[in-house]
Amino acid sequence: MNNNEFLIIGKDLKEGEKISKPSLTYWQDAYRRIKENKVTVFFFLAIIALIVMSIIGPYLNRFSYREQNLDFAFQFGREAIEKGHYFGTDDFGRDVFTRIWEGGRISLSIALVVVLLEGIIGTLYGGIAGYFGGKIDTVMMRIVEIFLAIPTLIYIILLMVVMGPGVLTIIIAMGATRWMPMALIVRGEVIKLKEQEYVMAAINLGASPMWIITKHLIPNSMGQIIVKLTMDIPDAIFTEAFLSFIGIGVPAPLASWGSLANDGYKLLVRGAHLFIIPAIFISLTTLSFNMVGDGLRDALDPKLRK
Amino acid sequence: MLKFIFKKITMGILTLWAIATLTFFLLHSLPGDPFASEKKIPPVIKARLMEKYNLDKPLVYQYGLYIKDLFLHQDLGISMKVRGRSVNDMIKSNFPRSFILGLTSIIIAIIVGIPLGIIAGLHRGKFLDSLSMIVAVLGISVPSFIFGGILQWIVLFIKFKTDVSILPIAGWGTFPHIIMPSIALSIFSIAVIARMMRASMIEVLAQDYIRTARAKGLNNFQIIVKHGIRNAIMPVITYLGPLFAAVTTGSFVIETVFSIPGLGRYFSQSILDNDYTVTLGVVVFYACLLIAMMILVDLAYGLIDPRIRRGAKNE
Amino acid sequence: MEDRILEVKNLHVSFNTYAGEVKAIRGVNFHVNKGETLAIVGESGSGKSVSVQTVMKLIPMPPGEIKEGEILFKGRDLVKYNENDMRKIRGGEIGMIFQDPMTSLNPTMTVGKQIAEGIIAHRGVKKKEAMEMALKMLEAVHIPNAHERINEYPHQFSGGMRQRVVIAIALACNPDLLIADEPTTALDVTVQAQILDLMKEIKEKSNTAIILITHDLGVVADIAQRVAVMYGGEIMEEAKVEDIFKNPKHPYTWGLIKSIPRLNIDSSKEKLLSIDGTPPDLFSPPIGCPFAPRCEYAMGICKTQKPVFVEKENSHKVACWLEDKRAEEVINPITSKSTKKMD
Numbered sequence: 017m018n019n020n021e022f023l024i025i026g027k028d029l030k031e032g033e034k035i036s037k038p039s040l041t042y043w044q045d046a047y048r049r050i051k052e053n054k055v056t057v058f059f060f061l062a063i064i065a066l067i068v069m070s071i072i073g074p075y076l077n078r079f080s081y082r083e084q085n086l087d088f089a090f091q092f093g094r095e096a097i098e099k100g101h102y103f104g105t106d107d108f109g110r111d112v113f114t115r116i117w118e119g120g121r122i123s124l125s126i127a128l129v130v131v132l133l134e135g136i137i138g139t140l141y142g143g144i145a146g147y148f149g150g151k152i153d154t155v156m157m158r159i160v161e162i163f164l165a166i167p168t169l170i171y172i173i174l175l176m177v178v179m180g181p182g183v184l185t186i187i188i189a190m191g192a193t194r195w196m197p198m199a200l201i202v203r204g205e206v207i208k209l210k211e212q213e214y215v216m217a218a219i220n221l222g223a224s225p226m227w228i229i230t231k232h233l234i235p236n237s238m239g240q241i242i243v244k245l246t247m248d249i250p251d252a253i254f255t256e257a258f259l260s261f262i263g264i265g266v267p268a269p270l271a272s273w274g275s276l277a278n279d280g281y282k283l284l285v286r287g288a289h290l291f292i293i294p295a296i297f298i299s300l301t302t303l304s305f306n307m308v309g310d311g312l313r314d315a316l317d318p319k320l321r322k
Numbered sequence: 323m324l325k326f327i328f329k330k331i332t333m334g335i336l337t338l339w340a341i342a343t344l345t346f347f348l349l350h351s352l353p354g355d356p357f358a359s360e361k362k363i364p365p366v367i368k369a370r371l372m373e374k375y376n377l378d379k380p381l382v383y384q385y386g387l388y389i390k391d392l393f394l395h396q397d398l399g400i401s402m403k404v405r406g407r408s409v410n411d412m413i414k415s416n417f418p419r420s421f422i423l424g425l426t427s428i429i430i431a432i433i434v435g436i437p438l439g440i441i442a443g444l445h446r447g448k449f450l451d452s453l454s455m456i457v458a459v460l461g462i463s464v465p466s467f468i469f470g471g472i473l474q475w476i477v478l479f480i481k482f483k484t485d486v487s488i489l490p491i492a493g494w495g496t497f498p499h500i501i502m503p504s505i506a507l508s509i510f511s512i513a514v515i516a517r518m519m520r521a522s523m524i525e526v527l528a529q530d531y532i533r534t535a536r537a538k539g540l541n542n543f544q545i546i547v548k549h550g551i552r553n554a555i556m557p558v559i560t561y562l563g564p565l566f567a568a569v570t571t572g573s574f575v576i577e578t579v580f581s582i583p584g585l586g587r588y589f590s591q592s593i594l595d596n597d598y599t600v601t602l603g604v605v606v607f608y609a610c611l612l613i614a615m616m617i618l619v620d621l622a623y624g625l626i627d628p629r630i631r632r633g634a635k636n637e
Numbered sequence: 638m639e640d641r642i643l644e645v646k647n648l649h650v651s652f653n654t655y656a657g658e659v660k661a662i663r664g665v666n667f668h669v670n671k672g673e674t675l676a677i678v679g680e681s682g683s684g685k686s687v688s689v690q691t692v693m694k695l696i697p698m699p700p701g702e703i704k705e706g707e708i709l710f711k712g713r714d715l716v717k718y719n720e721n722d723m724r725k726i727r728g729g730e731i732g733m734i735f736q737d738p739m740t741s742l743n744p745t746m747t748v749g750k751q752i753a754e755g756i757i758a759h760r761g762v763k764k765k766e767a768m769e770m771a772l773k774m775l776e777a778v779h780i781p782n783a784h785e786r787i788n789e790y791p792h793q794f795s796g797g798m799r800q801r802v803v804i805a806i807a808l809a810c811n812p813d814l815l816i817a818d819e820p821t822t823a824l825d826v827t828v829q830a831q832i833l834d835l836m837k838e839i840k841e842k843s844n845t846a847i848i849l850i851t852h853d854l855g856v857v858a859d860i861a862q863r864v865a866v867m868y869g870g871e872i873m874e875e876a877k878v879e880d881i882f883k884n885p886k887h888p889y890t891w892g893l894i895k896s897i898p899r900l901n902i903d904s905s906k907e908k909l910l911s912i913d914g915t916p917p918d919l920f921s922p923p924i925g926c927p928f929a930p931r932c933e934y935a936m937g938i939c940k941t942q943k944p945v946f947v948e949k950e951n952s953h954k955v956a957c958w959l960e961d962k963r964a965e966e967v968i969n970p971i972t973s974k975s976t977k978k979m980d
Contacts, residue, residue, distance in 0.1 A: 022936050022963045027913065165337045165616070166609045167567045174348050174605070177593050254465050261467055261575055262590045281471050281579070288475055295468045303463035310459070530740035536695055537735075538755040538806065539728035548754075549743050628745055628790045 049315040056311025059304040066301055070124055073117025077102065082269055085109030090287040104289050106279070115271050116293060122272040124301070126186055127252035133191035135245050138198025143233060145199065146206030147225060157203070160196045168193040169255060176259060181267040190255060194248070201244055205237035239316035246309035250302035257298055273298045330620060334613040341609045342392060342602075346385055349598045388602075398603035401592075409603035412588060417607075419494055420577065420584035424569045426504040431511035431565065436558065438512070439519025440551060446524055454516060461513025467575040470506035474579070477502070492581035503580040507572050511565050515558060522554040529553075556627060563619040567612050641709075642814055642846050643692065644668040648706035650691050653699060659919045661687045662870045665706075666946065669814065672844040676851060676861035676878075678893070682916045684870040685850045689816045693733055694723050711813070729759040732807030736819040738799035742791035748775070749787035752806050759810045774805040778835060797828035801835065808839060815839075816848045821856065833860055854897055858882065866890050869917045869927030872946070876953040884972055886955040888932045891970050926958070934959060934967055 051057065074080075077100045085105070092104030103112035145156040163171070175189035209215060210233070218228050257274030259265035261281075266272040273294045280290030372378045379387075391397040398409035442454035464472075474491040481487050490499050526532065527550055535549045573586035581587075585604060592600035650662040662684045669675045677685045690696050692708055694715065708715040715726070727733075735741050743751060752771035756762060762770070768787070775783035778801040791799055800820060807815060817836070821829040837860055839845060849861060857864055857878060865875040866889060874887040885891055892912040914931035917923050923930070929939040939958050946956040958964055959976055967976045 022938060022958070022961070022965065024934055024936050024965055024967070026933055026935060027931055161333075162337045162340050165334075166341060166605075166612050167571050169571045170605060170608065173593065174345060174601075177596075177601070178348050178351055250463065257465055258467070258575060262578060263594055277468060277471075284471065284475060285478065288479075291471055291475070295464075295472065298468060299460075299464045302465070303459060306459055306463050530735060530737060531743040533695065533735065534741045534803070534806070535743070535754075537693060537727055537733040538758065539724045539726070540754060540758055541724060544754070544758070548746070552745050553743065628792075 047315075053311050053315070056308055056315075059307040059311075062300070062304045063308065066120065066297075066304070067124060070117050070120035073120065074114045076117075077111065077113060079111035079114050083110060090283075090290075092287065092289040103293050104287070106287070106290050107283055112290065112293060115276060116273070116297060119271040119273045119276050119294065120297065122183065122266060122270060123253055123256060123274065123298075126183065126190075126256050126272070127249050129187055130190040130194065130252045131245050131248050133187070134195040134198050134248065135241065137191070138195035139202050139237075139241060141195065142199035142202030142204075143206055143237075146203035147210065147228065147233060149207070149210075153203070157200075160199060163193075164196055164200075168196065169258070172255060172259070173262075173264065176264045181264055183266060183270065186256060186259065186265065190252060194252070198241075198244060198248070201240060202237055205240050206233045209233050209236050243309055243313040243316060246305060246312055250305040250309075253298060253302055253305075273301075326624065327617075327621065330617045334617055337613055338606070338609055339389075339393075342389065342606050343385070345602055345605045346388055347381075349602055350381060350384070392606065398606065399599040401597055401600050409599055412600065413585060413603065413607055416583060416585045416588055419582060420573050420586055423500065423504055423507065423576070423582065423584060424566075424573055426500055427508040427511065427569050427572075428565060430504060430508040431515055431569075434508075435512040435515030436519050436555070439516040439558075440523055440554075442516065442520040443523025443527070443554070444546065446520075451520075455520070458513040458516045461509045461516075464509070466506050466510055466572045467579050469509050470503065470576055470579045473502045473506055494582045494584075499580075499582075503576050503582060506579075507569060507576045510572065511568060514568075515561065515565070518558050518561060519554065522557050523550060526550050526554040556623070559623050559626065560619065562622075563612075563616045566615045566619075570608060570612065640671040641668045642671045642711060643848070644707075644709040645688070645692065646707040646709065648688065648691065648708065649704040650687055650696070650701060651704055652701050657920050660870060660922045661919055662691070663922060665867075665870075665872055667865045667872060667875060669846050669848055671813070671846055672840070673863065674840060674847040674849060674861045676849045676857040676864045677867055678851060678854065678857060678864060679867035680852060680916055682869075682919075683867040685867050686818055688867070689733070689818060689848055689850060692816065693727055693731060694718070694720075695727075695733075725759070728755045728807075728812070729810050730812050731814045731816065732810070732812040733816045734800070734803045734807045734818070734820050737823045738796055738803055739823070741803050742799060744791055747788050747790055748794070748802050752802070752809050755806060755809050771805075771809065774809050775802070777808075777839075778802070778805045780805075796824055797831060800824060800828075800832055804832075804835065804839075808843075808845070811843065812845065814846045814848065816850075818850045819852070820849070822851070822853075829856075836860060854893060866893070870919060870922065871927055871943075872956065873928065874953075874955045874957075876955075877951065880951060880953050884953075884969075886949070886953070886960065886969075886976075887928075887957050888934050888959070889928045892931075894971055926956070936964065 079100065086109050088099075088101075088105055089107050089109040090105065091099075091101060091109075096102075096104045101111050101113060103116060106112055106115070141156065141160075145153045171193045172189045175192065176185060179185040179189065215228060215232055218232060223231075253273070256265060256272060257277060260272055260274030261278045263278070265278075266275045268275075276294035277291060277298060280287070280292070280294055284291050369378075388399070391399065396410070398413070401407045401409055401412060438454050438458070442451045442458075445451045477487070477489055477491050489502055490496075491502070493499055532545060532549055535545045540549075570586075573584065574590050575586075576582070577584045577587040578590055585607075588600065589604045591597075592604065645665060645667050648662055648665045649660070652659040652661055665684070665688055667675065667677070667688075677688065679685045687696065691701075691703065692710070692715065703716055706716065710726070710731070715723070718726070742748070749768055749771045752774055753764065753767035756767040756770050757764065760767070760770075772783055772787055775787055780786055780798060780801055786794075791802070794802065804820075815836075820836075821832050824832065833856065836847065836849075840847060847860075849856070851857060861878050863875070863877050864881045866873045866881070866887065868889050873889050874881070874885065876885075881890065882894065885894060889912075896911050912931055917927050917930070923940070925938070925940040925942050926932070926935075926944050929935045932939065936958055942958075944956045944958045944960070946954055947960055948954045949960075959967060964976075968974070969976055
């Protein structure tokens, strides 16, 4: 050790400020966390698979969804598979495999459209109420509170009774009522964000309310919105299945997983597969969306950032 | 405190009125009339029926009559399908069965869900946690009526193979009849409560006062129960209201699946039969019930959380 | 040899995180004598809280881990104690209070019960007797109307009052040592003074030893007998309070003292001083002296080798290469004397 080592050099701040962990943006961090969570990824792929199958499924075997063959009804098992009926046949001899995927198209489309609708309406309503606050907020929220006193399902049932069965009416009925809980959440987020300084800065710079709402408040609530939407899809599928099960859902000859389950249930003793198969698909889809929603929520939660 | 109750009750009545009004106008906007589905009725008789049910009067008049009967006499009218039977009577005879079913489900949900959530929260990240949460996610994902159907199928299958009927798959009347329907109805709620309790436990255990409790030298049981669970259970209590609502709506289908002569099944039936008064009456009844339940839950929460009970000073 | 109630020797504590091992404390030594108040001073992240929480073994292990060292409390090594034995120590022989009184108390339990809990656990008395003792504690910390307030809930007390309750809980079983982790940081200045007075009173009445963690040198001057200065997970300097103010030896301590705001500063002539730079990254802790990157007087050797912790006169210890014979002469900015002169 020579005495050169003892000469005074002074500060070396760059050395001290080296940070070993790379710094990530909110979304990059979320993406990393999701990727790491194998379960979430698995179920996400499952959802993709279900959607793809719903689109191409009906073309995969040579049967159509309404082709009847009364001599070959209630078949299930090896014999049926050899004939091309992978999931067997129903009480009219129709191919269950094709009908399941046709049903999937309807169930999934309804769910996705409804959730999109409720997302747009709910976000706008909640964003406006939360941003403006005061009397506007109170009035808007009172209205919502009154309606939310009873489960939205009851309104949906009433609307279905009034409008009659049909895919369009289901979408309208569900969309018209389900935006309210979403509005509540968005309003909550907006109120939290409103207090942040960058919003006050934007206001001081003269930004218009619509600008602030759409450019600052909504993008920053996106995390919560996405999670809620993802969790609402299984609920929408469930609601549609529920409606079909009590008889006011998708009308024949169209099929949804819910109506298939209903029909299958009535024939439980003669052909259990007619109930069990749609039941499995409903459950599987709901499970997948729930798992993905859970994973998304954990990934987007800033408190869990490591 | 009294002011709090008063405010809630007023809101409740207002809400009830709004819902009754909405439902009334919705149902009466249906094209045709409730008798359209029946076999040909001679016009004279039909006219008399219309007169009897006031269906020939202007809508607003009907509405006024309805509200008057509702609020002043709590009279929900007469069924259009089963003539002569008052809706109040129908509710009175059918609701108790639904009530028992619902109550049993809620009790099951609480007894199973809360401990499940606590265990999951305490063993976070470990096997017990993952197991509990998988069960919970399945519980949320499988619709209750499908679950009910599967339970029935299992019993039938067992009967088919062994000729033993372990549980009645439908009907009402004895204790075994309640078992499957209430389990099916409770699954969803068990799952929700378990997840809530778990999240609440995890959040509470990270609080500073838990650290204080450890620094005092208390043993694990005291820390977890007196400091942990006591605080963690609060959010779950607020869920009791929505829980009640979920069980109520769930009962519509469960009663159908298990052929239980309860209010839910009559409701579903009245929809298919276009029996306005029954549909309307049941909606109003349920609304009343749910609102009352919400108020009770709010009250209960206020009593349990000392911060609300005694008012916050020096905040 | 003075009567040492607590002696920490060569303590190394790390945290195993997903990103690697965080070496929070690397070779820390300090001691507290009976009835004495030791202050531990340092910035956030210097390791002060981790050190004392490790004494109570309150750090969750995993992910925390005591890699090396001894913690001698009344001669017994706490590192070797199992959880059961630690529980008897916690609250019974060592009491601890934390920074934020608003969140340190259970909101759903009365204040009296929270004090009595510890008493029942350690003294084995019945509830009634424990509540009487709790009442006495509340009076000892000067809560007015104690016999009424004992059945109230934490939210009904103000911040300063709550901290008194926290102190009452910590002292309920008459421990030999009280550890206070920044007890006044979250309070108003006036309330701060009251709490410090209370602690001084307690020290006098029951001769309790106190370890006080703070980043406020004013508090140190007020209540402590000895001070340890921590930085980057290591102790830089340790001395009696008068010595640390009159004759500090470590450049970090110089920086701390220089940055104390003084009322008689002429703002046109002098700026409010602070120490440039940020604390070190503990994932890859510096090999040499942790303060080197921010030190005006850093030398080549400071970056490559840790300075030896030497003891000078009057139990004044310091870890700095400036103390080495081969180092250049430097003027101590506080005393204005040369570091080479014999002091």
